[in-house]
Amino acid sequence: xxxxxxxxxxxxxxxxxxxxxxxxxxxxxxxxxxxxxxxxxxxxxxxxxxxxxxxxxxxxxxxxxxxxxxxxxxxxxxxxxxxxxxxxxxxxxxxxxxxxxxxxxxxxxxxxxxxxxxxxxxxxxxxxxxxxxxxxxxxxxxxxxxxxxxxxxxxxxxxxxxxxxxxxxxxxxxxxxxxxxxxxxxxxxxxxxxxxxxxxxxxxxxxxxxxxxxxxxxxxxx
Ligand code: MN
Numbered sequence: 001x002x003x004x005x006x007x008x009x010x011x012x013x014x015x016x017x018x019x020x021x022x023x024x025x026x027x028x029x030x031x032x033x034x035x036x037x038x039x040x041x042x043x044x045x046x047x048x049x050x051x052x053x054x055x056x057x058x059x060x061x062x063x064x065x066x067x068x069x070x071x072x073x074x075x076x077x078x079x080x081x082x083x084x085x086x087x088x089x090x091x092x093x094x095x096x097x098x099x100x101x102x103x104x105x106x107x108x109x110x111x112x113x114x115x116x117x118x119x120x121x122x123x124x125x126x127x128x129x130x131x132x133x134x135x136x137x138x139x140x141x142x143x144x145x146x147x148x149x150x151x152x153x154x155x156x157x158x159x160x161x162x163x164x165x166x167x168x169x170x171x172x173x174x175x176x177x178x179x180x181x182x183x184x185x186x187x188x189x190x191x192x193x194x195x196x197x198x199x200x201x202x203x204x205x206x207x208x209x210x211x212x213x214x215x216x217x218x219x220x221x222x
Contacts, residue, residue, distance in 0.1 A: 002055055014095075015097075032109055034106075035107045037089075039101070040185050040198065045061060046105060047059070047061075048061050057121075059141065061076075066170075069162045071160075072157040072159050074158075089103055089188060091193060100199070101192075106133055107133065111128060112127070112128050113127040126140065139160055142157050184203045
């Protein structure tokens with residue numbers, strides 16, 4: 001387990017995020033979890049996570065994934081997260097690390113395309129197939145900087161490979177809702193006691209929704 005950094009950053013009596021068990025049970029069948037969490041904190045980003053060796057390897061992707069193979073998306077590796085985090089959708093309270101609203105934007109399973117995943121990670125080029133609701137087919141993460149002393153601070157690129165799932169459709173704009181609850185960020189914030197207006201900055205079409213009952217119900221929209 002490599003959750004020391006994850007736990008050090010968080011106060012588990014104040015945040016609803018999971019602490020993570022010390023010895024998570026491996027599921028029979030061996031399917032590896034994949035999840036993308038859309039996270040409106042100090043800035044909007046998409047946390048891309050792949051289960052490996054009992055934790056979720058994690059990258060923060062500021063612009064989110066692109067289904068267009070010519071588009072390379074910056075992905076900054078962050079601390080490993082506990083497997084239980086793959087189920088988390090909700091609000092991280094103000095004052096806590098990553099304070100803001102978290103949406104389960106996509107989830108499913110993944111398969112490495114190379115036999116030796118550890119060697120691929122070491123080399124900084126991991127090819128994989130995603131079986132999500134929004135992201136599918138073949139992808140690659142390529143490390144560009146930060147190799148060496150602190151791999152959890154390295155910079156990678158997330159790129160879609162050419163296959164039948166490749167398209168120029170803007171998936172982050174066209175499919176903005178939770179894969180788990182179908183809620184927008186503002187709706188998650190509303191339901192879980194978060195900052196609705198701040199969360200709504202991460203939802204598309206904010207101007208159009210200014211007149212919807214969701215926001216006028218807060219009494220803050222004239
Ligand atoms: Mn995040």
